[in-house]
Amino acid sequence: MWQWLMINGIWVFIISTLLLIVIYFLREWAQRRLKKVMPKEWYARLGKTGRVSFWTVEGLALVIIVVALVAIVLSREGAATMVTTETIEKWVLEHGVPILAMLMAGVGLWFALNKFLPSLVRRLIGRPKRGESLQGMRKRADTLVGVFTGLGKVIIVVIILFMILSELNVPVGPVLAGFGIVGIAVGFGAQYLIRDLIAGIFILMENQYRVGDVASVGGVTAIVEEINLRKTVLRDLDGVVHHVPNGEIKVASNYTRHFSRVNLDISVSYGTDLDHAINVINRVGQELAADPDWSGQIITPPQALRVNNLGDSGIDIKILGDCKPLQQWALMGQLRLRLKKAFDQEGIEIPWPHVKLYFGESAVSGLVTCKTCSQANLPDSKFCSRCGASLGAQ
Numbered sequence: 001m002w003q004w005l006m007i008n009g010i011w012v013f014i015i016s017t018l019l020l021i022v023i024y025f026l027r028e029w030a031q032r033r034l035k036k037v038m039p040k041e042w043y044a045r046l047g048k049t050g051r052v053s054f055w056t057v058e059g060l061a062l063v064i065i066v067v068a069l070v071a072i073v074l075s076r077e078g079a080a081t082m083v084t085t086e087t088i089e090k091w092v093l094e095h096g097v098p099i100l101a102m103l104m105a106g107v108g109l110w111f112a113l114n115k116f117l118p119s120l121v122r123r124l125i126g127r128p129k130r131g132e133s134l135q136g137m138r139k140r141a142d143t144l145v146g147v148f149t150g151l152g153k154v155i156i157v158v159i160i161l162f163m164i165l166s167e168l169n170v171p172v173g174p175v176l177a178g179f180g181i182v183g184i185a186v187g188f189g190a191q192y193l194i195r196d197l198i199a200g201i202f203i204l205m206e207n208q209y210r211v212g213d214v215a216s217v218g219g220v221t222a223i224v225e226e227i228n229l230r231k232t233v234l235r236d237l238d239g240v241v242h243h244v245p246n247g248e249i250k251v252a253s254n255y256t257r258h259f260s261r262v263n264l265d266i267s268v269s270y271g272t273d274l275d276h277a278i279n280v281i282n283r284v285g286q287e288l289a290a291d292p293d294w295s296g297q298i299i300t301p302p303q304a305l306r307v308n309n310l311g312d313s314g315i316d317i318k319i320l321g322d323c324k325p326l327q328q329w330a331l332m333g334q335l336r337l338r339l340k341k342a343f344d345q346e347g348i349e350i351p352w353p354h355v356k357l358y359f360g361e362s363a364v365s366g367l368v369t370c371k372t373c374s375q376a377n378l379p380d381s382k383f384c385s386r387c388g389a390s391l392g393a394q
Contacts, residue, residue: 013068014161020061021157069099069168098167106160113152118145143210143227150228193230195247200229203246209254214326216253218244256325262302264332266339267314269349274315278304280346281319284338294334297327302335314351 122141204227209215213224215234220242222234232249234242268277281304288294289301302321309316323331343350367376368391370384377384381391 010068013065016061016064016068017157017161020065021154023057023061069164095167099164102160102163102167106156109156110153113149113156117149117152121145121148142212144204146211146226147204147228196230196245199246199249200227200231203227203232203249203252204229208252209257213257214255216251216255218242218249220244221253221255255328258325259299259322260325260328262319262321262323262328262331262335264302264319264335265308265316266319266336267311267316267351268343269314269351272315272348274307274317276346277343277348278317280342280348281317281339284335284342285319285321288331288335288338294331297324297331299323302331313353 118141121144203209209217209224209227209232211224211227214222215224217224217232217234220234220236222236222242224232225235225241226233229246231246232244234244236242266281268274281302285302289298299322302319305318305320307315308318319335321331340350342348368379368381369376370387370389370391372389373384373387375384375387377391383390
């Protein structure tokens with residue numbers, strides 16, 4: 001076993017390091033998923049056990065990495081001298097201490113990244129600009145922190161890995177050259193990946209949408225759950241998660257940038273006094289804005305803007321009002337409820353689809369009225385078109 005490990009120590013070291021990185025990111029992903037799908041009580045109970053399990057696996061991976069490093073050095077020193085005290089002391093002084101210092105530096109950078117990057121990003125973003133809310137700035141900061149943290153951790157691991165390989169006299173140049181050749185070969189087949197990464201950079205730079213926004217991305221309108229350089233993850237009202245590659249996004253529409261808007265059409269019948277109906281609508285909008293439960297969400301009270309359409313069954317009145325982001329749907333639901341109650345009190349009819357038939361003056365006198373339901377029927381009709389009663393017997 002030891003002989004095999006000395007022969008294949010470099011590959012064991014590389015695979016163990018990659019496995020450690022995968023386990024770390026898998027831990028964060030698993031924690032996020034469990035937090036969303038599990039009840040809070042169950043998640044709290046499982047959280048500690050899960051953390052201990054991941055720490056155990058990560059510790060084993062670190063032990064394998066250290067053993068692989070020892071096997072690499074001993075294989076270079078020769079099998080005959082690998083068990084002598086002098087060889088161990090020489091390796092520890094010449095290579096062990098520098099490698100330990102590199103690992104400690106990597107761990108320090110890792111924790112420093114988690115501790116200082118969020119506050120640094122928020123300071124660089126600064127105060128909200130004109131038209132930008134404090135909540136919107138927080139969303140942008142959280143989005144950038146997630147992207148930069150993941151990218152920074154990958155960079156730290158790669159740098160420390162190459163520094164350790166260099167300390168062990170493993171030629172780094174051929175490895176980099178090999179990656180370059182592989183990158184060129186893969187590049188011809190990874191054009192879409194490069195396009196996604198470039199598009200992701202522009203999405204973050206231009207602040208098109210953030211985590212927590214409601215946006216229409218790639219034909220999907222939903223709340224944004226995650227943004228990275230390659231894709232955007234959204235979840236719709238049905239709970240369906242959509243993964244949209246950034247390169248496929250031609251138009252992105254943000255429904256919650258800076259502010260949102262109540263945009264509602266309400267119909268009244270043709271016999272309604274429009275001035276009276278508009279006064280009632282404006283009154284209900286003012287009452288809603290004055291309600292303590294809703295006043296904090298409203299920027300400008302919902303008001304009647306204009307007569308928007310003369311429909312088949314009624315007259316549509318356009319209502320507009322500005323509100324805080326993400327609140328427009330709740331406000332429109334509350335406004336519909338209050339308008340229905342107010343219209344009932346004021347005797348304003350909300351129409352429904354119906355058709356009125358007119359046969360001309362000469363034909364009106366020939367209509368046959370049903371004695372059962374008072375329905376007017378065409379001349380020579382034998383049965384009522386509404387209730388089916390016989391018209392001849394009447």
